[in-house]
Amino acid sequence: MKRALAIMVGAALILLLATLTLVAMPYLQMSAEQVPPDLKPYTEQQQRGRQLYIANGCVYCHSQQPRDPGFAPGDKERGWGRPSVPGDYAYDQPHLLGTMRTGPDLFNIGARQPSIDWQLMHLYNPRAVIKGSIMPSYPFLFRHVDEPVEGDKVVNVPPPYGPESGKIVATDDALALAEYLLALDHTYPAPTLPKVPAKASPKSDESKEQRAP
Template identity: 65%
Template sequence: MYIANGCVYCHSQQPRAKAFAPDFSRGWGRATVAGDYAYDQPHLLGTMRTGPDLMNIGVRQPSEQWQLGHLYQPRAYMPGSIMPSYPFLFETRERAEKGDVVVSLPPGQAPAGQVVVARPQAMDLVKYLQSLDRSYPAIAVPAVKP
């Protein structure tokens, strides 16, 4: 879902070192090292950063409801955001059914008389975002001498 919805085009997953960018002071986490990506398939470093770095979004913003609401209507959570909304990841209904994940939106954001329900694809994307946590210490690996 992260790749299919184009998240990788605007969000990197590589906080920079303190000397190169204010990522650490923004709360985006420590600078990443090669070992952080050892088990990623495919690697989702990103090529540019239009939106915030997401390497540690699971720590910075762990709330499932916040993530769902932000995907449904980003500007309700981050005024001035240029992130597109992803309404196709949700359904609007007159009432929720058993097992539905109803999105709690800020006042005035839900369609009148409707509830917003997360589709499985929205839940998959949120679970992935919640899993992004590189807050553990980086392991220093000595360089191999030729």
């Protein structure tokens, strides 16, 4: 080849074609897809917790995207929930789908571990509640006080994980992160998932209609 300009223009055009198919078209399709009616936007506190999730890189070990049981049965059988649909992420900016499962999927962690006490203690030191966990502890999200004052959220960390004297108190950051985790509850039905044929289970479909107004 002898023409530098032709190479560069050709390369750019091919990339533009790829941009059309991999950026523009998916955006058009997915932004038009129905948002599940039961999906709630994040509260201000949850959004703040989400920023902490980003800042501390939770996404490098935790995914938020259960796969279809027909494709990867383990995801649902582990209790990670139904397969996710684009609409589930309507309020997610940026997305936090994740690509690693060094830790479990968190798409439904709020439903699986609904106790904020558990969430806080697990953040303070995961090994206090799960033996052998390799998740880092996040002591910097907590304060060590001699005597908690009114309104402090005390985390009763058992020995040997807690301090010898005084109390561990959750900061606003820790509470926000825990509230975000509790908000990760996508146990509502997803309207865009394929339905089973009506005659296969008429009773089930009927009750589904009642439930999803």
